[in-house]
Amino acid sequence: MKNKMPNNPSNHLLEAMLYVLNDPFLDRDEYEQRLASDPLLGESVAEAVGLLQDIKAVSASHTKPVVTVAVPLSAQRAPVVFWQWSISIAASIAMIAYVGWQSFVFERNNHNQLANVVNAWSDLHQLDGLDNVEDAKLRSVGLESELMLEADEVLDEDVPDWLISATVAPVAVSVGETIQ
């Protein structure tokens, strides 16, 4: 049902603003008929448009909102607000729990890895009597030289001299020449 306000000059600007804002409270067709016959109403409409532009310009020129409103919690909005709060609190708790669990698991994995390294090192130490990595290096160098010495000895003892000299100074073979 459309409404009509008393034709009171104090209502002219309000009516004009309702018209400009397309508020369904105002019967637009009826109001436009009145506009056609009463230019004073037209002036109110022009004023409402100007005022609306200026109010919006004021808002645009401020970084913070010009008007701040605290809307009271109604019985209809209460369940919605309750669920909104419940969901956001549950989401926050889940996020905290997840982050906590992740850091606990990471910490634990790190600890286990370190423990494994320490255990392995200690086993090695017990088996070989090595004190440190340097010992292990020296040991490996020693083994290598021993192997080399052994190889030298094998060469010296079992390989014929001609083979040794052949590997050192390769034989030049030309076409038509035969090895005897």
Add this chain to the structure above:
Amino acid sequence: MPERPLDSETVADCNREFKGQLERYAWAIVRDWSLASDAVQNGFVALSQFGGDVAPEARKSWLFKVVHREALRIRSSESRYKQAAHDAGVVRETQTTYEVSQLENLAKKEQIAGLGQRIEALSNEQQQVLKLRIFEDRTFAEIAETLQIPLGTALSRMRLALDRLRANDTEKDHEK
């Protein structure tokens, strides 16, 4: 309707005095500044052609009536055009901003600064209604429901807020 032409100097004076007001009025009907400007332009063409017998004190009212008729005519043809364009898949941009000259812009800035102070001086209840209606585009029925107040109270708060903003404008005009 009078049919004697009006001299161009008087038409120019009327243009300077009433153009802005008439464009805002036409905008309320057609919702497009370019179309509003067309409606007002047609109004002044009519004034120059037929306004010779209009009494000087009645010129403003006469212009409002002509612009009203022109705006309705443009809106009607525009809605037909929009329907045809929509059917043909053509999109036409509407002019949503109102262009003002630099001088007008300076005066406007002062006016807007003053208006900001006056809005802040409104009561919290009036500010609530102003914000919900203008910035959040809620109808008065929705505002009344949100604030849990009667519809008449919501309208009354808006009326008082507008009156206060206007009253200050009027006082400022008198001071000039």
